[in-house]
Amino acid sequence: MSSENKQILTTDGIPLEVSLKKAEKKNKIKAFLLVAPLLLFIIITYVFPIGDMLMRSVDDKMVTEMLPKTYKSMEKWDGKELPPEEVFKAFYTDFQKLIEEEKEGKLSTQLNYTKNGFKSIIKKLRRKSKSFEEGNYKEQIMAVHRRWADVEYWRAIKRRAPAYTYQKYLKGMDMYENEKGKIVNVPEDRRVHRILWLRTLEIAFFVTVFCFLMAYPIAHLLATLPMKYSNLLMICVLLPFWTSLLVRTASWMILLQQQGIVNDFFVMIGLVSDDNRLEMMFNKTGSYVAMTQILLPFMVLPLYSVMKTISPSLMRAGKSLGGTPFVAFWKVYFPLTIPGIGAGCLLVFILAIGYYITPALVGGASGTLISNQIAFHMKSTLDWSFASAMGLMLLSGVLVIYWLYNKLVGIDNIKLG
Amino acid sequence: MALPKYTEPHYRIWHYVYLTICSAVFFFLIAPLFVIFPLSFNAEEFLVFSDGMKRLDPDAFSLRWYQDMIYGTKNPWGLAAKNSFIIAIFATIGSVLLGTVAALGLSSRHMPYKGLIMAVLISPMIVPLIISGVAIFFFMAKVGLAATHTGIVLAHIILGTPFVVITVTATLSGFDHSVTRAAASLGSNPVNTFMKITLPLILPGVISGGLFAFVTSFDEVVVVLFLAGLENTTIPVQMWTGLREQLSPTILAVATCLIILSTLILVTAELLRRRSERLRGINR
Numbered sequence: 001m002s003s004e005n006k007q008i009l010t011t012d013g014i015p016l017e018v019s020l021k022k023a024e025k026k027n028k029i030k031a032f033l034l035v036a037p038l039l040l041f042i043i044i045t046y047v048f049p050i051g052d053m054l055m056r057s058v059d060d061k062m063v064t065e066m067l068p069k070t071y072k073s074m075e076k077w078d079g080k081e082l083p084p085e086e087v088f089k090a091f092y093t094d095f096q097k098l099i100e101e102e103k104e105g106k107l108s109t110q111l112n113y114t115k116n117g118f119k120s121i122i123k124k125l126r127r128k129s130k131s132f133e134e135g136n137y138k139e140q141i142m143a144v145h146r147r148w149a150d151v152e153y154w155r156a157i158k159r160r161a162p163a164y165t166y167q168k169y170l171k172g173m174d175m176y177e178n179e180k181g182k183i184v185n186v187p188e189d190r191r192v193h194r195i196l197w198l199r200t201l202e203i204a205f206f207v208t209v210f211c212f213l214m215a216y217p218i219a220h221l222l223a224t225l226p227m228k229y230s231n232l233l234m235i236c237v238l239l240p241f242w243t244s245l246l247v248r249t250a251s252w253m254i255l256l257q258q259q260g261i262v263n264d265f266f267v268m269i270g271l272v273s274d275d276n277r278l279e280m281m282f283n284k285t286g287s288y289v290a291m292t293q294i295l296l297p298f299m300v301l302p303l304y305s306v307m308k309t310i311s312p313s314l315m316r317a318g319k320s321l322g323g324t325p326f327v328a329f330w331k332v333y334f335p336l337t338i339p340g341i342g343a344g345c346l347l348v349f350i351l352a353i354g355y356y357i358t359p360a361l362v363g364g365a366s367g368t369l370i371s372n373q374i375a376f377h378m379k380s381t382l383d384w385s386f387a388s389a390m391g392l393m394l395l396s397g398v399l400v401i402y403w404l405y406n407k408l409v410g411i412d413n414i415k416l417g
Numbered sequence: 418m419a420l421p422k423y424t425e426p427h428y429r430i431w432h433y434v435y436l437t438i439c440s441a442v443f444f445f446l447i448a449p450l451f452v453i454f455p456l457s458f459n460a461e462e463f464l465v466f467s468d469g470m471k472r473l474d475p476d477a478f479s480l481r482w483y484q485d486m487i488y489g490t491k492n493p494w495g496l497a498a499k500n501s502f503i504i505a506i507f508a509t510i511g512s513v514l515l516g517t518v519a520a521l522g523l524s525s526r527h528m529p530y531k532g533l534i535m536a537v538l539i540s541p542m543i544v545p546l547i548i549s550g551v552a553i554f555f556f557m558a559k560v561g562l563a564a565t566h567t568g569i570v571l572a573h574i575i576l577g578t579p580f581v582v583i584t585v586t587a588t589l590s591g592f593d594h595s596v597t598r599a600a601a602s603l604g605s606n607p608v609n610t611f612m613k614i615t616l617p618l619i620l621p622g623v624i625s626g627g628l629f630a631f632v633t634s635f636d637e638v639v640v641v642l643f644l645a646g647l648e649n650t651t652i653p654v655q656m657w658t659g660l661r662e663q664l665s666p667t668i669l670a671v672a673t674c675l676i677i678l679s680t681l682i683l684v685t686a687e688l689l690r691r692r693s694e695r696l697r698g699i700n701r
Contacts, residue, residue, distance in 0.1 A: 391548045
C-alpha cells in the first residue's frame with residue numbers, strides 16, 4: 001500500500017506515529033501521577049464524605065431494624081383500621097427486646113419525628129409493659145394510653161417501614177407525607193424552613209447587588225488611576241480581605257450596637273433622638289451591612305482585573321466618535337466589563353448563600369440563614385440526617401451556580417489578589 | 418485624575434460626585450478595622466468610647482486588656498494561639514506540598530480531564546463551609562480523628578489546597594517550558610531540574626499560595642467548631658465563643674494583634690505578587 005511506503009520511521013525502526021503516541025501516553029501518565037496524590041486525598045476525605053451525607057439524609061434503617069417483627073406482621077395490614085392482634089404481639093416482642101438493649105428511648109425519638117406524641121406513650125408503655133400478661137396484647141397495649149388505640153399512630157409506625165426515605169427533604173421544604181401518602185404543606189404557622197430559604201436567597205441577592213453597586217466605581221477608579229495612587233488605595237481593599245472574618249464581625253458588633261459609634265453619629269447629626277437609638281444589630285440590617293462589607297473585596301478584585309485590561313483609548317474613541325461620556329461608558333466600557341461583573345456577582349452570591357459566622361453573630365433571630373439552621377440541627381437537636389438533607393439541598397443550589405460560573409468564567413480563571 | 422480644562426460643568430460635577438462615592442466606599446471598607454485599635458486600649462470594661470477617651474485623657478487609656486490577654490489566668494488565649502499556629506503551619510506545609518505537585522501536573526498540556534479534575538480540586542473553596550464542616554466531621558468521626566490536631570490539620574489541608582493550586586497554576590501559566598527542556602538537554606534529571614530551575618521561578622506563586630493556605634487555616638472557624646474538643650481550641654474559636662457570650666475588650670486586644678498580623682501578611686503577599694509579575698515579564 002502506498003501509505004505504508006510513506007510512513008516515517010524513527011531511528012529504531014518504529015513508525016513515528018506509534019512512537020509519538022507512546023511518548024504522549026507516558027507524558028499523560030506522568031502528569032496524572034503528579035495530580036493523583038491530591039486528587040485521591042480530596043476524594044477520600046472530602047468527596048466521599050459528601051456522598052456519605054447523601055446516604056445519611058435518606059437512610060431510615062434505624063427504625064426498620066428496631067422493629068423487624070412488627071414490620072413483617074404489618075405487611076398484610078391495609079392501614080384502614082386498627083392492626084390485628086399479631087401486629088400488637090410482634091410489636092410487644094420487638095419492644096421487649098429494645099428495653100433489654102435500652103434502645104426504646106431512641107425509638108421514641110425517631111417515631112416522634114414522624115408523629116408528635118410518641119415520646120410520652122412509649123415511656124408509659126415501657127412502665128406498664130412489665131406487668132403485662134401473656135396473650136391478648138392488643139387489649140393490654142391499647143389500655144396503656146388512648147393514643148395506642150388510635151389508628152393514626154399505627155399508621156405512623158408503618159410509614160417508617162422502608163429503609164430509605166425522602167422525608168427529610170420534604171421537611172426541609174416544610175412539607176410532609178400525610179396519612180394517605182400525599183405530599184402536603186405543613187400548617188402555615190409551623191413553616192420555618194421555607195422562610196429561611198427565601199431569606200437566605202433574599203439576603204444573598206441583595207448583598208450581591210449592594211456589593212456590585214459599591215465595587216463598580218472603586219474598581220473603575222483603581223483601574224484608571226496611576227499606579228502609585230492605585231497601589232495605595234488597593235490596600236484598603238486587600239487589608240480587609242486578609243483580615244480575620246471574626247475581627248471584622250467584631251468591629252461591626254462594636255459599630256452597630258445601640259451605644260455604638262454609628263448610633264452616636266446619627267444622634268449627633270440629629271437623625272434620631274438619644275433615647276430612640278436605632279437597633280441595627282441582631283436583625284437583618286446587621287446581616288446586610290456586615291456581609292456587604294466583608295464580601296466587597298470579592299467583588300472588587302475580579303472587576304478590577306477585568307477593567308485593568310480595558311484600554312482607555314476605547315473610551316476616547318467612543319467620545320471622539322460623538323458619544324457623550326455617558327454614552328461612551330454605557331455602549332463601550334460597560335459591555336467590556338460584563339465578564340468581571342459575572343465573576344464577581346457569582347462569587348459573592350455563592351459565598352453569601354452559605355454564610356454562617358457573621359449572621360450568627362450579628363443577625364439575631366431575623367437575620368439568620370439556612371447555614372445557621374444546619375448548624376443548629378448538627379449541634380442542638382442532633383438530627384444529623386436532617387442537617388445532611390438541608391446541607392445537600394443548599395449544595396445542589398451552589399453547584400448549579402458553580403457550574404454556571406465554570407461555563408461563563410472558567411474555573412481556572414479565578415484570580416486571587 | 419485631573420480633569421482637562423475644557424470639561425463641561427455638569428461632567429465636572431459628576432466627576433466630583435463619583436470621587437465622593439468612591440471615597441465613601443473606601444471609608445466603608447477600611448474604617449471598621451480602625452475602630453478596634455483605640456477601644457482595645459480602653460481603661461474601662463465597656464466597648465464604647467468613654468468620655469475620657471473622647472477628651473484624650475491619658476488615664477482613660479491602658480494596656481490592661483493586653484495584660485489580660487497574655488497573663489490572664491482564666492484565659493485560653495495562650496493555648497489557642499499555640500494551637501492555631503501549630504495547626505496552621507502543618508496545614509500550610511501539607512497544602513503547599515500537595516497543591517504545588519498537583520499544579521505541576523495540571524499545567525502540563527498532556528493532562529487528561531483537566532477541567533473535571535480542576536473542578537473537583539477547587540470544590541472545597543466553593544462549597545459552603547458549613548457543608549464542608551458537616552462532611553469532614555462525619556469522616557473524621559468515622560476514622561477516629563475528631564477532636565485531634567491531626568483531624569483539624571487534615572481538614573485545613575482540604576480547605577487550603579485550592580488556593581495553592583490556583584496561585585501556582587497561575588504562575589505556571591506564564592512559565593517558559595523551554596528552560597526546563599534546556600536543563601534536561603544539558604543532562605539534568607527531572608528532580609534536579611525542578612529544584613534548580615522550576616521551583617525558584619514559581620516560588621513567588623508557591624509562597625503566596627502558602628500564605629493563602631496559612632490565612633485560611635488560621636482564620637477558619639466553622640470546620641474547627643465541628644471538629645475541635647476543648648484542647649484543640651484555636652484563636653478563631655475563642656473569639657467566636659467570646660463574641661457570643663461576653664464581649665470583653667480582651668477580644669479587641671487579640672483582634673488588634675490579628676490585624677497587625679494580617680497587615681504583615683498583606684505586605685508579604687503584595688511584594689511577592691510584584692516580584693512574580695516582574696519575573697514573568699508582565700508589566701502592568
